[in-house]
Amino acid sequence: MKFPVVLHKDSDSDYGVIVPDIPGCYSAGGTAAEAISNIQEALALHFAGLVEDRESLPQVRDIGAHLDNPEYAGGVWDVVEFDITPYFSI
Numbered sequence: 001m002k003f004p005v006v007l008h009k010d011s012d013s014d015y016g017v018i019v020p021d022i023p024g025c026y027s028a029g030g031t032a033a034e035a036i037s038n039i040q041e042a043l044a045l046h047f048a049g050l051v052e053d054r055e056s057l058p059q060v061r062d063i064g065a066h067l068d069n070p071e072y073a074g075g076v077w078d079v080v081e082f083d084i085t086p087y088f089s090i
Helices: 032-052
Strands: 002-009 015-018 026-029 076-081
Touching (some): 002 032, 026 032, 032 076
Antiparallel strands (some): 002 076, 015 026
Protein backbone atom coordinates (compact mmCIF):
# COMPACT_ATOMS: atom_id res chain seq x y z
CA MET A 1 0.00 0.00 0.00
CA LYS A 2 1.23 3.50 -0.76
CA PHE A 3 1.18 5.95 2.15
CA PRO A 4 1.50 9.70 1.67
CA VAL A 5 4.10 11.17 4.01
CA VAL A 6 5.26 14.70 4.66
CA LEU A 7 8.91 15.53 5.33
CA HIS A 8 9.77 18.58 7.39
CA LYS A 9 12.82 20.17 8.99
CA ASP A 10 13.10 22.88 11.58
CA SER A 11 16.37 24.78 11.76
CA ASP A 12 17.23 23.26 15.15
CA SER A 13 16.24 19.63 14.51
CA ASP A 14 16.72 16.55 12.39
CA TYR A 15 14.42 15.80 9.48
CA GLY A 16 11.02 14.47 10.50
CA VAL A 17 8.45 12.46 8.59
CA ILE A 18 4.75 12.26 9.46
CA VAL A 19 2.20 9.80 8.09
CA PRO A 20 -0.97 11.94 8.07
CA ASP A 21 -3.37 9.00 7.75
CA ILE A 22 -1.90 7.33 10.84
CA PRO A 23 -1.98 9.71 13.81
CA GLY A 24 1.07 9.26 16.00
CA CYS A 25 3.13 7.52 13.31
CA TYR A 26 6.29 9.45 12.55
CA SER A 27 10.05 9.04 12.16
CA ALA A 28 13.16 11.17 12.05
CA GLY A 29 16.68 11.07 10.72
CA GLY A 30 19.81 13.13 10.24
CA THR A 31 19.12 13.32 6.50
CA ALA A 32 15.93 13.40 4.48
CA ALA A 33 16.70 9.96 3.03
CA GLU A 34 17.33 8.50 6.48
CA ALA A 35 14.06 9.93 7.83
CA ILE A 36 12.10 8.48 4.89
CA SER A 37 13.83 5.12 5.29
CA ASN A 38 13.07 5.07 9.03
CA ILE A 39 9.35 5.45 8.40
CA GLN A 40 9.24 1.76 7.42
CA GLU A 41 10.12 0.73 10.97
CA ALA A 42 7.65 3.22 12.41
CA LEU A 43 4.87 1.85 10.20
CA ALA A 44 5.70 -1.74 11.16
CA LEU A 45 5.64 -0.94 14.88
CA HIS A 46 2.45 1.06 14.55
CA PHE A 47 0.62 -1.65 12.60
CA ALA A 48 1.77 -4.33 15.03
CA GLY A 49 0.37 -2.22 17.87
CA LEU A 50 -2.95 -1.76 16.09
CA VAL A 51 -3.27 -5.51 15.56
CA GLU A 52 -2.27 -6.27 19.14
CA ASP A 53 -4.88 -3.82 20.43
CA ARG A 54 -7.46 -5.22 17.97
CA GLU A 55 -7.98 -1.82 16.40
CA SER A 56 -8.98 -1.19 12.79
CA LEU A 57 -6.25 -0.68 10.25
CA PRO A 58 -6.21 2.90 8.89
CA GLN A 59 -7.66 3.96 5.57
CA VAL A 60 -5.18 5.70 3.30
CA ARG A 61 -6.19 8.87 1.48
CA ASP A 62 -4.63 10.62 -1.49
CA ILE A 63 -2.06 13.36 -0.82
CA GLY A 64 -4.59 15.89 -2.09
CA ALA A 65 -6.77 15.24 0.97
CA HIS A 66 -4.03 16.68 3.18
CA LEU A 67 -2.72 19.64 1.20
CA ASP A 68 -4.93 22.24 2.85
CA ASN A 69 -4.05 21.11 6.38
CA PRO A 70 -1.95 23.89 7.97
CA GLU A 71 -0.07 21.31 10.08
CA TYR A 72 1.77 20.23 6.94
CA ALA A 73 2.44 23.67 5.46
CA GLY A 74 5.97 23.96 4.13
CA GLY A 75 6.51 20.20 4.13
CA VAL A 76 7.69 18.11 1.21
CA TRP A 77 5.34 15.31 0.17
CA ASP A 78 6.39 11.81 -0.78
CA VAL A 79 4.76 8.40 -1.01
CA VAL A 80 6.19 5.32 0.69
CA GLU A 81 5.29 1.73 -0.10
CA PHE A 82 4.48 -0.46 2.91
CA ASP A 83 3.08 -3.99 2.74
CA ILE A 84 0.16 -4.27 5.16
CA THR A 85 -0.84 -7.84 4.20
CA PRO A 86 1.16 -9.49 7.02
CA TYR A 87 -1.01 -7.61 9.52
CA PHE A 88 -4.22 -9.26 8.28
CA SER A 89 -3.05 -12.70 9.41
CA ILE A 90 -1.78 -11.83 12.88
